[in-house]
Amino acid sequence: MKFSSEKTLFVTIIIAAIVSLQGVTSQSEWHRLDDAVYLVDSITRLDYDQAQALCQGYGANLARVDSDEIQAFLTSFITPPLRDTRCFWIGCNDREVEGQFRWLDGTPVIYDGWAQGQPDNGGGGQDCACLWSSRNNDIHGQWDDDGCTVDRNLICQKGIYNFRLTIPRTNPGFINVYCAVDVEIEGETLSPDDVKLSIGQTLSSSRPISHSSTSLDGEFRNNSFLLYNVTEGDQIFCYAGELPDKNRSFSLATFSAVFDVYELPSGPTAGEISSSSVTVFWSSWIPCLDPGDGPVVGYLIYQQTMEEKQWTMAGRIDSGVGVGDLQRIMEFVLTELEPGTEYNISVSAVREGPGGEGLRSPLVTVTTPNLREW
Numbered sequence: 001m002k003f004s005s006e007k008t009l010f011v012t013i014i015i016a017a018i019v020s021l022q023g024v025t026s027q028s029e030w031h032r033l034d035d036a037v038y039l040v041d042s043i044t045r046l047d048y049d050q051a052q053a054l055c056q057g058y059g060a061n062l063a064r065v066d067s068d069e070i071q072a073f074l075t076s077f078i079t080p081p082l083r084d085t086r087c088f089w090i091g092c093n094d095r096e097v098e099g100q101f102r103w104l105d106g107t108p109v110i111y112d113g114w115a116q117g118q119p120d121n122g123g124g125g126q127d128c129a130c131l132w133s134s135r136n137n138d139i140h141g142q143w144d145d146d147g148c149t150v151d152r153n154l155i156c157q158k159g160i161y162n163f164r165l166t167i168p169r170t171n172p173g174f175i176n177v178y179c180a181v182d183v184e185i186e187g188e189t190l191s192p193d194d195v196k197l198s199i200g201q202t203l204s205s206s207r208p209i210s211h212s213s214t215s216l217d218g219e220f221r222n223n224s225f226l227l228y229n230v231t232e233g234d235q236i237f238c239y240a241g242e243l244p245d246k247n248r249s250f251s252l253a254t255f256s257a258v259f260d261v262y263e264l265p266s267g268p269t270a271g272e273i274s275s276s277s278v279t280v281f282w283s284s285w286i287p288c289l290d291p292g293d294g295p296v297v298g299y300l301i302y303q304q305t306m307e308e309k310q311w312t313m314a315g316r317i318d319s320g321v322g323v324g325d326l327q328r329i330m331e332f333v334l335t336e337l338e339p340g341t342e343y344n345i346s347v348s349a350v351r352e353g354p355g356g357e358g359l360r361s362p363l364v365t366v367t368t369p370n371l372r373e374w
């Protein structure tokens, strides 16, 4: 641990020194294309690792050049070609497996931006990729592989969005997600409709969700989303603007823990019974002793008859009522019952927050007396 923090500090000092020497590599030279900005630095010369460290100091990485559009865009900043032939480090190498170039995030290089005959691992030690600025039109704006320890110019890239996903613990059955996005353009903040969330197995098959509230937290546009009926394996995608087709411009999360909602271990006890009412009792949830995550804020009382097979809610009471300190005896009177009828009665506990109702308790069966018998 100690070693790694010293190393971090060391790199930071190098970057600070470079940044102060190279006034030219200022933020104002970043050029925007889609959701990313690029810095084409034709002044600094560093080896591949130092170049990546410099980019990281800007919150960026060596550039990922994975389309004609990006390649042409970057080439436009070194056209006409610089007087002396140069190659600019970009963010792919084959250090891990010779001949298998990968971007810095580990994904394979599929787009072919190589100059004719490259990569050739010339001399046996060429593992890092760079993009030519050359008066030789055959290679200008195209890639070569080179020794990673050679000092070269560099191209950094970073997304213009910073994502912060917060997923507080919730009750089962739904999830509350905060998707907050900051856009790294001075003086610009996102409007509520710019920050979006979708859910599904993959980005392209995900379904968008409307936000339920929004706030501005510093530079971050912070939207909250309520997700119901989440399927296991679903992922959450937070992004800005349109559904991104390039899968680096979003933030991804999977679900976090849910609260364990209390279930009464046994059914309520029946007390006084009349032809139209039944009194039931049960013990309240006891913090620290009973299982489940509290606080339990109330109870729902259900009834069921042979005629109506469905459970219907007979009422709701607050956990504050009832007699006793730690453990309260809860009491509820079911009224407007039919005489001479069998009723199943069950109680569920409700913890605070949406979706806080637990499973119904085991049931108690009571039969109201017939009127004629009186």
Ligand SMILES: *[C@@H]1O[C@H](CO)[C@@H](O)[C@H](O)[C@H]1NC(C)=O
Residues within 6 Å of the ligand: 164, 166, 178, 180, 217, 220, 222
């Ligand atoms: C967004 O709001 C939630 C709830 O207030 C908060 O927990 C979270 O930290 C906020 N995110 C940011 C980036 O401010």
Ligand SMILES: *[C@@H]1O[C@H](CO)[C@@H](O)[C@H](O)[C@H]1NC(C)=O
Residues within 6 Å of the ligand: 228, 229
């Ligand atoms: C969740 O699913 C249930 C049953 O499939 C459905 O009745 C309910 O409307 C859904 N809720 C939402 C918010 O989509």
Ligand SMILES: *[C@@H]1O[C@H](CO)[C@@H](O)[C@H](O)[C@H]1NC(C)=O
Residues within 6 Å of the ligand: 107, 202, 203, 247
């Ligand atoms: C992102 O793209 C890579 C390569 O194209 C792909 O393998 C990966 O599955 C994608 N990730 C998502 C979350 O779509």
Ligand SMILES: *[C@@H]1O[C@H](CO)[C@@H](O)[C@H](O)[C@H]1NC(C)=O
Residues within 6 Å of the ligand: 304, 305, 306, 342, 343, 344, 363, 365
């Ligand atoms: C009560 O519940 C039991 C067990 O589920 C069921 O067999 C019975 O029919 C129910 N009685 C009424 C009145 O719903």
